[in-house]
Amino acid sequence: MRCGYCRAQCPTWGQIGWESGSPRGRMQLIKMLLEHRGEPNEYVMSRLYECALCGYCLWRCPPGVKTTEAITAARAYLTERGLVPPGAEVAVRNVRESHSIYDLPAEARTDWIGYMGLEGLVRNARSAQVVYFPGCVSSMSGRAMSIASASSQILSALGLDWSLLGEDEWCCGNPLLLSGQVATAKEVAARNLRTLHAKGAKMLVTSCPGCARTFAQEYPRLAGETGLRVMHITELLEKELASGRLKLGKPLEATVVYHDPCDLGRHLGLYEQPRAVLRSVPGSGLMEFQRNRATASCCGGGGMLKATYPEVALALAAKKLQEAQLIGADAIVSACPACKLNITDAIAASDSPIRMLDVTEVVAKAMGLRAE
Amino acid sequence: MPSYGRVTPAVIEELEAIVGASSLSTRPEELICYSRDSTIYAYSPDIVIRPATTDQVASILSLANRLRIPVTPRGGGTSAAGSPLPMAGGILLDMSGMNHILSTDVDNQMVVVEPGVVCDDLNDQLMRRGFFFPPDPASSPACTIGGMVNTNAAGNRTIKYGSTREFVLWLEVVLANGEVITTGSRTLKSASGYDLTRLIVGSEGSLGVVTKIGLKIIPVPESYATAVLLYDSVRDLAKAATRIRRVGIIPEMLEFMDEKTTRAAFEYAGVTGLPRGNFLLVDCGGSRAEVAATLERCTRICREQGPSHVEEALEPEYRLRLITARKAALPALARLRPSTIIEDCTVATTKVPEAAMSIAGIPLRIAVEGFDLGNFGHIGDGNMHPTFIFDERVQEQREAFLRALDILYHEIVLPLGGSVTGEHGIGIVRAKYIEEEHGAAVQVMRSIKRLLDPNLILNPGKGKGGPYPLEAS
Numbered sequence: 001m002r003c004g005y006c007r008a009q010c011p012t013w014g015q016i017g018w019e020s021g022s023p024r025g026r027m028q029l030i031k032m033l034l035e036h037r038g039e040p041n042e043y044v045m046s047r048l049y050e051c052a053l054c055g056y057c058l059w060r061c062p063p064g065v066k067t068t069e070a071i072t073a074a075r076a077y078l079t080e081r082g083l084v085p086p087g088a089e090v091a092v093r094n095v096r097e098s099h100s101i102y103d104l105p106a107e108a109r110t111d112w113i114g115y116m117g118l119e120g121l122v123r124n125a126r127s128a129q130v131v132y133f134p135g136c137v138s139s140m141s142g143r144a145m146s147i148a149s150a151s152s153q154i155l156s157a158l159g160l161d162w163s164l165l166g167e168d169e170w171c172c173g174n175p176l177l178l179s180g181q182v183a184t185a186k187e188v189a190a191r192n193l194r195t196l197h198a199k200g201a202k203m204l205v206t207s208c209p210g211c212a213r214t215f216a217q218e219y220p221r222l223a224g225e226t227g228l229r230v231m232h233i234t235e236l237l238e239k240e241l242a243s244g245r246l247k248l249g250k251p252l253e254a255t256v257v258y259h260d261p262c263d264l265g266r267h268l269g270l271y272e273q274p275r276a277v278l279r280s281v282p283g284s285g286l287m288e289f290q291r292n293r294a295t296a297s298c299c300g301g302g303g304m305l306k307a308t309y310p311e312v313a314l315a316l317a318a319k320k321l322q323e324a325q326l327i328g329a330d331a332i333v334s335a336c337p338a339c340k341l342n343i344t345d346a347i348a349a350s351d352s353p354i355r356m357l358d359v360t361e362v363v364a365k366a367m368g369l370r371a372e
Numbered sequence: 373m374p375s376y377g378r379v380t381p382a383v384i385e386e387l388e389a390i391v392g393a394s395s396l397s398t399r400p401e402e403l404i405c406y407s408r409d410s411t412i413y414a415y416s417p418d419i420v421i422r423p424a425t426t427d428q429v430a431s432i433l434s435l436a437n438r439l440r441i442p443v444t445p446r447g448g449g450t451s452a453a454g455s456p457l458p459m460a461g462g463i464l465l466d467m468s469g470m471n472h473i474l475s476t477d478v479d480n481q482m483v484v485v486e487p488g489v490v491c492d493d494l495n496d497q498l499m500r501r502g503f504f505f506p507p508d509p510a511s512s513p514a515c516t517i518g519g520m521v522n523t524n525a526a527g528n529r530t531i532k533y534g535s536t537r538e539f540v541l542w543l544e545v546v547l548a549n550g551e552v553i554t555t556g557s558r559t560l561k562s563a564s565g566y567d568l569t570r571l572i573v574g575s576e577g578s579l580g581v582v583t584k585i586g587l588k589i590i591p592v593p594e595s596y597a598t599a600v601l602l603y604d605s606v607r608d609l610a611k612a613a614t615r616i617r618r619v620g621i622i623p624e625m626l627e628f629m630d631e632k633t634t635r636a637a638f639e640y641a642g643v644t645g646l647p648r649g650n651f652l653l654v655d656c657g658g659s660r661a662e663v664a665a666t667l668e669r670c671t672r673i674c675r676e677q678g679p680s681h682v683e684e685a686l687e688p689e690y691r692l693r694l695i696t697a698r699k700a701a702l703p704a705l706a707r708l709r710p711s712t713i714i715e716d717c718t719v720a721t722t723k724v725p726e727a728a729m730s731i732a733g734i735p736l737r738i739a740v741e742g743f744d745l746g747n748f749g750h751i752g753d754g755n756m757h758p759t760f761i762f763d764e765r766v767q768e769q770r771e772a773f774l775r776a777l778d779i780l781y782h783e784i785v786l787p788l789g790g791s792v793t794g795e796h797g798i799g800i801v802r803a804k805y806i807e808e809e810h811g812a813a814v815q816v817m818r819s820i821k822r823l824l825d826p827n828l829i830l831n832p833g834k835g836k837g838g839p840y841p842l843e844a845s
Contacts, residue, residue: 004450019405062703
């Protein structure tokens with residue numbers, strides 16, 4: 001339709017300003033390539049990678065243009081022609097060679113257990129019904145390890161028969177899909193599923209919405225039926241709260257504003273579960289951003305933006321921080337390690353006293369567990 | 373077309389000196405992105421400039437006028453008429469960078485904005501203070517106030533509040549020669565001087581580039597109540613709407629959708645449990661004490677025309693769902709075919725049944741497979757949006773669309789004494805019908821155009837200021 005309804009709330013268009021930086025403009029660029037009316041070049045590449053793939057346009061588009069699919073397919077097209085931003089190239093190479101987005105050995109995947117003092121609690125069992133899949137960021141980024149720590153303590157406190165994959169965990173493959181590397185993503189998916197099946201896992205719980213979405217929505221497409229129930233940890237927590245098995249007694253004593261991660265919200269449709277959990281924490285004083293749920297604005301943590309155009313990613317997080325300050329929140333709470341990483345960076349770059357927390361950290365504290 | 377100057381490297385250098393190199397682009401990829409709006413037309417500029425200040429706009433126009441380079445302003449690019457498409461190339465001014473709300477004065481019911489402010493963003497800010505800017509085109513999440521001023525945009529609430537024109541108090545305008553003027557007065561009422569504000573409003577960028585807008589704002593109604601009625605025929609629906617107005621009730625909204633559009637919209641918006649039919653939405657606003665009674669009066673009047681179903685919504689959430697269903701008309705139709713072109717015409721309210729029946733018959737007359745239409749709109753003021761759905765990539769269907777336009781305007785709307793546009797503007801799409809609608813007045817329009825833009829550089833080739841194509845000067 002070229003109606004432009006997607007444009008005004010596109011987070012990256014708000015930073016870039018040019019029509020080519022809007023979803024409508026990106027679709028015009030893709031059409032230009034398909035119809036051979038223009039050459040693939042670095043300018044086109046930059047516009048297609050300056051997209052956080054937040055899915056706002058996908059949600060907003062009246063005729064339902066599959067914008068995010070078109071952009072990832074276009075990224076694959078450009079990659080075949082040697083047009084990849086250096087940050088994406090590095091991330092993809094890392095996933096191919098080191099099986100994580102970081103250039104770190106497999107052993108580094110479990111370093112967080114020692115750093116967080118959780119030896120004895122966290123295990124890589126031979127078999128388990130439930131596998132906790134922290135994902136690359138929660139297990140290997142110092143700014144997000146507290147999410148893996150909180151999640152694993154919560155799972156143990158709930159008495160679940162759970163295990164990690166430990167050093168056998170590979171990246172879920174999401175960064176490959178975000179760059180249109182479907183063939184390699186298929187190999188990664190097949191391999192991860194073999195590892196999970198070998199453990200006898202029936203349920204995969206993750207604190208990363210990107211991993212949750214990849215396992216739930218992409219893996220069936222990449223590798224067939226997974227035989228797994230995939231849950232983001234907030235879904236599990238909400239169920240445990242509703243059944244009475246989860247008790248949150250210790251008050252938070254802070255007003256928090258909840259930021260909807262794009263992968264959890266728009267892509268997976270999970271808006272109310274994290275909120276139900278947060279409302280159950282005494283003293284949490286849950287506030288909302290003006291734009292929330294399906295209209296929530298991206299923090300810039302997704303779409304490989306932090307790897308490819310970190311300055312744009314940081315600018316979006318700074319905007320989020322500014323909004324939280326205007327609302328008067330003590331802390332921003334999200335349910336995504338990428339959001340936590342990016343907004344934490346924005347806080348560090350400012351003099352804001354606002355804290356950045358994950359839902360798992362809030363819950364762990366409310367359960368009297370070690371939260372940070 | 374007149375003979376125009378070109379955007380040469382020397383011109384680009386001068387423009388860079390005005391706005392800075394990072395605020396302009398001649399990249400072919402960028403120009404392609406600016407070559408479209410929601411019509412089927414495509415025209416690329418030679419350069420896109422994103423000015424940040426009135427002074428920059430003035431300097432750009434001064435240069436362009438001196439060198440006879442065309443200048444086309446563009447807001448959100450949500451036009452359904454081709455208005456922001458640069459038919460003669462030249463300079464395209466992307467005004468979306470001038471997007472500040474400059475001042476809000478609720479005591480005096482005024483707000484001052486730059487043209488790039490998005491309509492919904494303005495209302496988000498105003499509603500926190502209990503006020504709003506009533507014109508609400510369906511494109512309000514994306515359209516800019518500047519664009520709304522330039523097309524005299526309207527929307528669902530026009531029946532009660534009027535269109536954008538009724539809310540523009542004053543404008544800062546850069547004329548074709550770069551001179552900056554301010555029209556109107558910073559008061560809610562003025563009878564001083566010629567009403568240049570009203571001349572500029574709706575001029576589609578053909579008489580000047582708007583750089584500041586002083587708007588009137590009003591308090592948000594305390595309460596709302598809504599009813600939806602379904603009728604077997606548009607004739608009965610239109611009679612019901614006419615009767616409401618005749619007894620002096622002015623609802624917030626009086627909207628309709630034909631049966632085909634209703635079916636698509638209900639499916640799109642997830643509205644279930646309502647039978648098929650032609651949809652009439654009556655929305656009343658005011659004090660809590662009065663809305664229920666007003667709605668009851670409206671529904672009593674509407675029932676006299678024998679609706680098949682009446683659904684009342686006094687609760688805010690259900691009301692929003694029903695209004696969302698109406699607003700889903702265009703997106704719902706857009707999912708049925710690859711191309712969706714919304715048209716815009718008005719007739720006297722009593723002529724709506726005849727017009728609607730004739731419009732419904734257009735696809736049968738055209739008889740091209742894949743070409744269809746749905747109709748919906750603001751029946752309270754006789755403004756309909758026949759929406760053609762087809763595949764513009766298929767030549768036969770593209771031609772069918774152009775034939776359908778002729779049938780719609782030449783054979784239906786204008787013979788009924790109607791107007792070829794209620795709120796979208798003339799642009800490219802309706803330029804050829806201007807003379808037929810306005811007759812000798814077109815010469816006066818052309819005189820005004822030539823007075824203010826003697827070199828015909830502002831948004832050339834469009835219907836405003838005279839039908840396309842413009843004769844050579």
